[in-house]
Amino acid sequence: MANASWVFTPTVPHFNKPMISPLISTFRSRVYPHDRILKRVLCSSAVHGADKVSVSELKASRVVGKGCKLVGCGSAVPKLEVSNDDLSKIVDTSDEWISVRTGIRNRRVITGKDKMTGLAVEAAQKALEMAEVDADDVDLLLLCTSTPDDLFGSAPQIQAALGCKGNPLAFDITAACSGFVLGLVSASCYIRGGGFKNVLVIGADALSRYVDWTDRGTCILFGDAAGAVLVQACESEDDGVFGFDLHSDGEGYRHLHTGIKANEEFGTNGSVVDFPPKRSSYSSIQMNGKEVFRFACRVVPQSIEIALENAGLTRSSIDWLLLHQANQRILDAVATRLEIPADRVISNLANYGNTSAASIPLALDEAVRSGKVKPGQTIATSGFGAGLTWGSAIIRWN
Amino acid sequence: MAYASVILTPTFKLSSSTGINPSGLCSPKFATERVRCSGTSPKSAAPRLVSKGCKLVGCGSAVPKQKFSNDDLAKIVDTNDEWISSRTGILNRHILTGTENLTSLAVEAAQKALEMAEVNADDVDLILFCSSTPDELFGGAPEVQKTLGCKRNPPAFDIRAACSGFLLGLVSASCHIRGGGFKNVLVIGADCVTRYLDWTDKKTCVLFGDAAGAVLLQACDSEEDGLYGFDLHTDGFGNKHLNAGMKHIETNLASGCDGDSLGFSPTHASFSYIQMNGQEVFRFVVKVVPESIKASLAKASFRLSDIDWLLVHQANQRIIDHLATKLEFPMDRVISNVKNYGNTSAASIPLALDEAVRSGKVKEGQTIVTAGFGAGLSWGSAVVRWG
Numbered sequence: 001m002a003n004a005s006w007v008f009t010p011t012v013p014h015f016n017k018p019m020i021s022p023l024i025s026t027f028r029s030r031v032y033p034h035d036r037i038l039k040r041v042l043c044s045s046a047v048h049g050a051d052k053v054s055v056s057e058l059k060a061s062r063v064v065g066k067g068c069k070l071v072g073c074g075s076a077v078p079k080l081e082v083s084n085d086d087l088s089k090i091v092d093t094s095d096e097w098i099s100v101r102t103g104i105r106n107r108r109v110i111t112g113k114d115k116m117t118g119l120a121v122e123a124a125q126k127a128l129e130m131a132e133v134d135a136d137d138v139d140l141l142l143l144c145t146s147t148p149d150d151l152f153g154s155a156p157q158i159q160a161a162l163g164c165k166g167n168p169l170a171f172d173i174t175a176a177c178s179g180f181v182l183g184l185v186s187a188s189c190y191i192r193g194g195g196f197k198n199v200l201v202i203g204a205d206a207l208s209r210y211v212d213w214t215d216r217g218t219c220i221l222f223g224d225a226a227g228a229v230l231v232q233a234c235e236s237e238d239d240g241v242f243g244f245d246l247h248s249d250g251e252g253y254r255h256l257h258t259g260i261k262a263n264e265e266f267g268t269n270g271s272v273v274d275f276p277p278k279r280s281s282y283s284s285i286q287m288n289g290k291e292v293f294r295f296a297c298r299v300v301p302q303s304i305e306i307a308l309e310n311a312g313l314t315r316s317s318i319d320w321l322l323l324h325q326a327n328q329r330i331l332d333a334v335a336t337r338l339e340i341p342a343d344r345v346i347s348n349l350a351n352y353g354n355t356s357a358a359s360i361p362l363a364l365d366e367a368v369r370s371g372k373v374k375p376g377q378t379i380a381t382s383g384f385g386a387g388l389t390w391g392s393a394i395i396r397w398n
Numbered sequence: 399m400a401y402a403s404v405i406l407t408p409t410f411k412l413s414s415s416t417g418i419n420p421s422g423l424c425s426p427k428f429a430t431e432r433v434r435c436s437g438t439s440p441k442s443a444a445p446r447l448v449s450k451g452c453k454l455v456g457c458g459s460a461v462p463k464q465k466f467s468n469d470d471l472a473k474i475v476d477t478n479d480e481w482i483s484s485r486t487g488i489l490n491r492h493i494l495t496g497t498e499n500l501t502s503l504a505v506e507a508a509q510k511a512l513e514m515a516e517v518n519a520d521d522v523d524l525i526l527f528c529s530s531t532p533d534e535l536f537g538g539a540p541e542v543q544k545t546l547g548c549k550r551n552p553p554a555f556d557i558r559a560a561c562s563g564f565l566l567g568l569v570s571a572s573c574h575i576r577g578g579g580f581k582n583v584l585v586i587g588a589d590c591v592t593r594y595l596d597w598t599d600k601k602t603c604v605l606f607g608d609a610a611g612a613v614l615l616q617a618c619d620s621e622e623d624g625l626y627g628f629d630l631h632t633d634g635f636g637n638k639h640l641n642a643g644m645k646h647i648e649t650n651l652a653s654g655c656d657g658d659s660l661g662f663s664p665t666h667a668s669f670s671y672i673q674m675n676g677q678e679v680f681r682f683v684v685k686v687v688p689e690s691i692k693a694s695l696a697k698a699s700f701r702l703s704d705i706d707w708l709l710v711h712q713a714n715q716r717i718i719d720h721l722a723t724k725l726e727f728p729m730d731r732v733i734s735n736v737k738n739y740g741n742t743s744a745a746s747i748p749l750a751l752d753e754a755v756r757s758g759k760v761k762e763g764q765t766i767v768t769a770g771f772g773a774g775l776s777w778g779s780a781v782v783r784w785g
Contacts, residue, residue, distance in 0.1 A: 080661055089659035111662040141632075146537065151594055151642035151669040152530050152560040152773035160634025170632040171566055171776065174537040174556035182555055185578070186570070193577020194569065209667035210535060213649060213660075246553035248525075250544025258535040260499075260593075274495055275466065276474060276597035277590075281668030282535040386536035391553065 067239030068191040069398045072230040074126025075365035076119040077108040091216040098220050103328025107223030107353030109208045117154045119226035120204040121161045127228040133198055135162045140190055140199045141170035144179030144357040147206045148172055177324050177385025179203055179357030181393055187231040188241040202228040205356035210258055212284035223353035227361025240396035243311025245303045252388030255291040258282045296330045296384045301337040303392040304380050311394040319377035324384055325349035325359035373397050451623030452575040454784055456614040458510025459752035460503045461492040477600045487715025491607030491740035493592045499533050503610035504588040505545045511612040517582055519546045524574055524583045525554035528563035528744040531590045561711050561772025563744030571615040572625045586612040589743035594642050596671035607740035611748025624783035627698030629690045636775030639678040642669045683717055683771050688724050690779040691767055698781040706764035711771055712736040712746035760784050
């Protein structure tokens with residue numbers, strides 16, 4: 001299966017050292033003016049009228065970084081905790097049923113005037129603090145979410161709330177529970193291929209707003225949260241995103257979705273051609289749990305194996321397995337298949353449930369701050385979910 | 399103002415006779431060999447390699463069947479053709495009706511782009527669906543991937559960035575090609591903003607239409623590179639001028655149950671109507687967009703006089719005219735089709751590009767400065783070559 005995957009190893013020599021050869025000088029003098037050549041691979045921030053900048057100034061500018069590393073993380077959850085017992089009062093379920101089948105005991109839910117963006121800002125601030133990077137130095141903010149507070153996306157408001165002064169680009173990526181891994185891989189592409197330097201990747205979701213609270217098959221599963229990671233450009237030898245593997249299969253859409261429904265109350269004029277258009281909103285989450293479970297157990301181990309191959313690493317290199325925190329049974333099944341011992345599997349879904357795009361950075365943050373995940377350790381991470389979409393990456397925690 | 403932009407010169411040519419490029423940095427050929435040899439196991443799939451260039455090789459677009467004129471709108475809201483056309487330049491717009499949906503428009507646009515590019519759906523390795531109004535909360539991209547028949551399960555995800563969406567998508571695609579080894583990236587801009595309009599508000603409902611447009615961006619050698627420079631920004635403080643915020647609707651719990659047991663009353667979210675302060679948005683656009691275009695040109699080492707076409711987000715004719723005038727760019731080199739379609743948000747740039755290409759206006763090898771701007775507030779520009 002052809003797939004998009006990236007080959008990068010930490011042992012790849014540093015590309016950017018000039019190669020000294022008489023042939024180069026010949027080329028330089030024969031073919032191109034020196035300053036144009038240097039411009040070719042330099043990217044800049046806050047460069048005005050670049051063609052007026054001297055060669056020495058260009059040399060001092062950032063060269064497109066060939067590496068990227070994870071340098072900070074943070075997370076935030078709502079205050080209100082809803083236990084399995086609480087849920088058993090409104091739907092026909094029990095703590096025993098939920099915890100045995102899913103591993104979930106509690107989840108957090110946004111209430112009142114709280115917003116998902118508030119959580120995202122808190123998570124991002126903590127990540128910046130850990131990374132010792134100023135908000136003003138962030139040059140790209142990716143908000144991975146399916147549940148923004150605004151139709152047009154919530155990344156810009158987070159950027160404003162963080163106080164990023166340079167008007168750095170900020171936009172949303174929508175990819176459900178795979179969102180964070182896709183965001184992480186995208187961040188590496190923006191750094192390697194676009195010259196960005198400090199990319200905040202935030203995974204945040206408030207699925208409680210799209211859950212049918214009368215449906216015991218789904219309302220027990222989800223919680224709200226936000227997590228963030230700062231990905232920073234670096235030299236190749238410090239590179240911390242070693243390989244990835246990403247996929248979608250739209251045929252699986254029917255197993256997990258929440259499609260548009262037209263609201264009858266905002267009616268039309270009743271004419272044959274429905275104009276003006278009916279007001280739209282999204283329905284509640286519909287899920288075929290069995291199919292999604294099967295899908296995850298099948299594709300995730302494969303995807304991690306491919307990402308490992310692309311990274312030039314083997315299973316034995318993995319210090320931690322960090323999967324999207326959907327369900328403990330999925331975590332166990334994948335770990336068993338990959339022969340990764342249970343004590344190397346990061347899991348916090350018992351406390352938070354499935355927080356969609358937030359789940360991976362939330363779990364990572366707890367594992368880092370508790371001292372579990374140490375600098376230099378290698379993590380195999382995988383997101384999977386609605387789309388159906390899935391993706392894995394082999395990363396190093398810096 | 400700190401921002402990330404990339405300087406690439408179109409005239410840079412790599413030597414093909416040696417493995418060393420004139421800058422003294424490793425050429426792609428040399429780099430290629432290094433990446434292949436190190437760290438790949440014998441069993442792995444052919445590794446993807448960094449390509450230094452990317453080019454626009456195909457485009458397509460699609461609009462809903464039903465067209466609505468200003469006179470049609472005048473029947474349901476207090477306005478008239480003269481008012482709308484003189485202030486916005488818009489005469490007609492297309493709106494999804496019946497069983498039409500955004501996904502089907504996006505697929506049609508994408509199919510046409512692939513056809514023009516002579517690229518098979520199976521060779522697409524990434525789909526970026528730029529939309530704020532997908533048919534699915536979890537994103538519209540996977541369904542597009544399925545309907546196109548991309549058999550190799552390429553990743554497909556959404557970028558939500560309002561009217562700047564397509565431009566961001568284009569730049570994202572270039573980053574994924576240059577920095578992630580992707581080869582054929584479908585960038586689709588599609589929106590049906592009309593689903594979120596207050597059809598009693600004559601200030602907004604007259605402006606928008608539904609559409610989809612697509613471009614195929616393909617990896618290539620540096621000498622063929624067709625995305626010369628870009629400049630992208632967001633100012634979240636401007637959110638108050640253009641937004642469609644979330645509102646909560648009380649949901650029903652099962653009978654006999656109440657929210658006290660949960661500690662909160664569950665609500666179901668939906669988005670409010672689009673709210674816009676037209677004057678502030680206009681002011682914002684005419685201030686930041688020319689600056690951004692100048693920055694992109696500088697990064698690309700182009701002068702405006704080198705550029706063949708100006709293609710900005712088709713918000714309304716006044717904005718388009720104002721920008722061209724401020725830049726002192728000749729009007730006959732400005733692409734505009736807003737009068738037929740209104741503001742189609744993320745679809746507007748690829749829709750206008752597609753019409754201009756297929757009509758023979760934009761020719762292969764010509765350079766275009768393109769700029770997007772809108773809710774966020776976000777904005778950006780890029781200097782590209784068609785073909």
